[in-house]
Amino acid sequence: MIKRNAADLLKKLAVGFPVVSITGPRQSGKTTLAQHCFAEKPYVTLEDPDTRDYALHDPRSFLAQFPDGAILDEVQRCPDLFSYLQGIVDRDGRMGLFILTGSQQFSLKEGISQSLAGRVGMVHLLPLAQDELLAAGDLPTTLDEFLYKGAYPPIYTRPVEVFQWYANYVSTYLERDVRQLINVQDLALFQRFLRVCAHHVGQLVNLTQIANDCGISQKTVEAWLSVLEASYLVVRLQPWYRNFNKRLVKTPKLYFYDTGLVCWLLGIRDVEQVKFHAMRGALFENLVISECHKHLFNQGEHPEIWFWRDRSGHEVDMVLERGGQFRAVEVKSGQTLSQDQFKGLQFWQELTGNAGKTLLVYGGEQAQQRTVAQVIPWRNLAGLCG
Template structure:
């Protein structure tokens, strides 16, 4: 259906590591990608939400011994946390036999329980990879497709829905599943409506620096509780906490992270935005576009890149600062309007951080210089540039 750009990286990791964990929200495409690889490799696939597949692991040691030499895909593995200690033993036994090829592809919805169990039992034996929703290059990079992706978000079933109404219905159901099932399973004791108010408040504050006291006051919770649930949404890869760049440059800097609902389609569902026409007239349109572009640029960046924003009290600001693996710093300003000229504060901020390259991402299609070493370019072009470093 879609060629996921992460696939070559995943294939390479499977060739060099005993266990790889592919993490991401539900319905993001983890199982589809894993099944494609499983078919190619003759792998064994187990869905641990199915009673029959869980029963096969009643004697996990014996079952996994019978799969020696084959890749085993374990889906929704957070449903069987006791399995991790068995996986550790199997991996170590095979390593002693000189077999270091891929043994397990572990899929999970990035629950804290999954991360904790795997980090304790499989430390030094597993590598993690996040699968994000569809990005602009994966859907073709054309303006029409990018606009639809921005409006509907990157969950495949939302993006591919027959029309905007059905897409919105899917996203509303997705949110309800997390609120009524997944979050309570992870220990949430708050009423569903309180959690929904918190999530909706985050949507209204898209791209704003974290103000715990303001959030807590708006949803009627204490600050500690708000921080705990924010951390949970970040762990589930549903909310991004973008950290500030805070090197000592002798200026007063913003030090609170900026929060974004990561998928633009979920953001719009939380705000009741049904289509592109409504979105373009909504007060959140600028912040929505900013978050959408940030997520796409991060998805395109090479492994081991680092991501920050930069802001001084005097108004100098960079929306996204990418530090590439070779330590070059690329600064991005994100503009929704037709005029992509950056603010004076962007130029000052680039000087402050000693940016090696400066770009303005805007909805147009042309690439052209803006002066002072800055270029304007479309999102797809920016992603291609970032992906090649």
């Protein structure tokens, strides 16, 4: 098992909450992490039809099997359990009694907010972070390979072809989660929607264009995007709100939590294709955004991440807020830097009165300290939030 940074957070929350919940996309390592940190607890998956039937029809007897708690996997499949868990943990009084996992955040959060509010510590577990792979000696040797492979744990722990794994992942996701969350009659159409979204990575969300490309309504696009968000596949990065007396873009940008999945959806089938692909820059930008989310989630923080753009075309790829301090980040996929690449950050400094840090992350190998910004190489993305 690759050591997960969220393990310390998970153990800490189990000391202060009777229930701990681990949410994240399928195959991100939720079950492995829970079993590693709480090896003494029995493990039950509610994906199993017989187990789920037992829990649905006799929840009191089902939970009585576990007087010292348990790991309940995909617990959102049995929403009535939340009410019974409330009574058990309130009577028992012990911390870290039950560990819940789920891959559909809206369903899980709804059950928690209705029955277990104030009793649950939340951990959001995304695919492997770059520094986790680096510590394990598994980080790909080149940026293009990292973009292509992505960061789902099975890619690094099983002898499987990357493109075959993602093909099966998408198929399983469509069959399981989409049918559970929404009534999609045409799964091929939903897969087309996924591919169209991949082509919009790093762009402002244009509901009309996506709808036209897929042959569906804007209302359906919005609903399906919400499904992707609920399953931790995509994130809509919101524009920064501070005005600076400028007309600002108010539309969010679209990103995925994993670049390997994006590459598969784009039809990229080997590393060589990444090097010359028209979306390589967008893929690297996506990588930086997703790594920042992972780093902050692993520390138990809610990611305060935006982008900034005005109507005149001035833009900063990412704005981070940590403890009231702002960091403006520009992303460049090339291995060499030119002075022109710092123009966006220079404009930001003039606009904000040189407030906060300015950083530029690039596809090269050397860290630098420039007058305008600190330069961070692609291998040290955790340094953006550290």
